[in-house]
Amino acid sequence: MSTERIKCLIIGSGPAGYTAAIYAARADLKPVMITGMEMGGQLTTTTDVENFPGYPEGIQGPEMMEEFKKQAERFGTDIRIGYVSKAELATEKGGWHKITVNDSDIIEAKTVIISTGASAKYLGLESEKRLMGHGVSACAVCDGFFFKGQRTVIVGAGDSACEEASYLSKLCPKVTMLVRRGEMRASKIMQDRVKNTENIEILYNTETIEVLGDQTVTGVKVKNNKTGEESVIEAEGFFLAIGHTPNSSIFKGQIDMDETGYIKTIPGTSKTNLHGVFATGDVQDKHYRQAVTAAGSGCMGALDAEKYLAEVESMVEA
Ligand code: NDP
Numbered sequence: 001m002s003t004e005r006i007k008c009l010i011i012g013s014g015p016a017g018y019t020a021a022i023y024a025a026r027a028d029l030k031p032v033m034i035t036g037m038e039m040g041g042q043l044t045t046t047t048d049v050e051n052f053p054g055y056p057e058g059i060q061g062p063e064m065m066e067e068f069k070k071q072a073e074r075f076g077t078d079i080r081i082g083y084v085s086k087a088e089l090a091t092e093k094g095g096w097h098k099i100t101v102n103d104s105d106i107i108e109a110k111t112v113i114i115s116t117g118a119s120a121k122y123l124g125l126e127s128e129k130r131l132m133g134h135g136v137s138a139c140a141v142c143d144g145f146f147f148k149g150q151r152t153v154i155v156g157a158g159d160s161a162c163e164e165a166s167y168l169s170k171l172c173p174k175v176t177m178l179v180r181r182g183e184m185r186a187s188k189i190m191q192d193r194v195k196n197t198e199n200i201e202i203l204y205n206t207e208t209i210e211v212l213g214d215q216t217v218t219g220v221k222v223k224n225n226k227t228g229e230e231s232v233i234e235a236e237g238f239f240l241a242i243g244h245t246p247n248s249s250i251f252k253g254q255i256d257m258d259e260t261g262y263i264k265t266i267p268g269t270s271k272t273n274l275h276g277v278f279a280t281g282d283v284q285d286k287h288y289r290q291a292v293t294a295a296g297s298g299c300m301g302a303l304d305a306e307k308y309l310a311e312v313e314s315m316v317e318a
Helices: 015-026 041-045 061-074 126-130 140-147 159-169 188-195 291-317
Strands: 003-011 032-034 078-080 084-088 097-101 105-114 118-120 152-155 175-178 200-203 206-212 219-224 230-234 237-240 244-246 277-279
Touching: 003 015, 003 097, 003 291, 015 032, 015 041, 015 061, 015 105, 015 291, 032 105, 041 061, 041 118, 061 078, 105 291, 126 206, 140 152, 140 159, 140 237, 152 159, 159 175, 159 188, 159 200, 159 237, 175 206, 175 219, 188 200, 277 291
Parallel strands: 003 032, 003 105, 032 078, 105 277, 152 175, 152 237, 175 200
Antiparallel strands: 084 097, 097 105, 118 244, 206 219, 219 230
């Protein structure tokens, strides 16, 4: 057990966390980063990343996160593998935020940049897990391009599913949407968009039994939950769009969140309702969820933290 006091603590090691670290370290805030148990975040579960500027040939997700890490380390970020087990956030300006790491070590930080991300929801099928990155994906905008000219199936009936089905329909000759109930949850305008797209077929009351394929996806076995009838849809891609869970539970009750747990930030900034606590990346963004937008917001977090520290330091001097 140890206790230390630092200027800047970054929680999470996805694109938002590492970018915050690069900026904070270069500004001499001597940041400490607690990586979380899924070091590198969601990108470590994807294969090729082709839409992050600066990699004209594309790069593997895990490799890109390794590059982010090296860049953060180059400027002196103290990266520690571990998880935050408790957070006691100060409410007064200039206060110390007390963070417990691995149930034992205590870090008191003047600023905390929360970059804990969000986790895509999966169905929980063995076949889905096995074929992850080999035809199974939870992000059509990230991976849809790899299925250009191929058939895809997408599960979900919310706005994301409709948006992602529309995106896929521009690349794929056939997109099948699997809706578990007799109706969709999505807004009417989004529903109309998919209903009016010729190459999108919507199957209602339909659940996934298994994703088929040995090395890569070859099809999806489904069941109509009204009739009990089972059938196979041939497809090369299987997409999940059944929602995300922001990784914010550790801060619940202390910081303002929306009803689904996304941390609220003041628009155009990374500031939360608490002094010295900033939220960046997917934990505060349910719309864009891209590596590049998360990285941009990580930069905002570090710049906001730097400005806040200057303010509280001048308060002490005055
Ligand atoms: P939602 O929670 O709105 O929808 C999730 C969908 O997945 C639901 O239709 C749900 O079905 C379905 N689902 C959940 N679990 C399963 C399962 N095990 N099997 C099959 N289907 C399942 O999540 P979204 O990501 O779509 O949206 C999140 C928020 O972001 C919403 O507020 C949405 O409006 C917003 N958003 C807005 C956009 C826009 O305005 N352009 C774009 C994207 C998102 P069921 O309906 O039966 O519960």
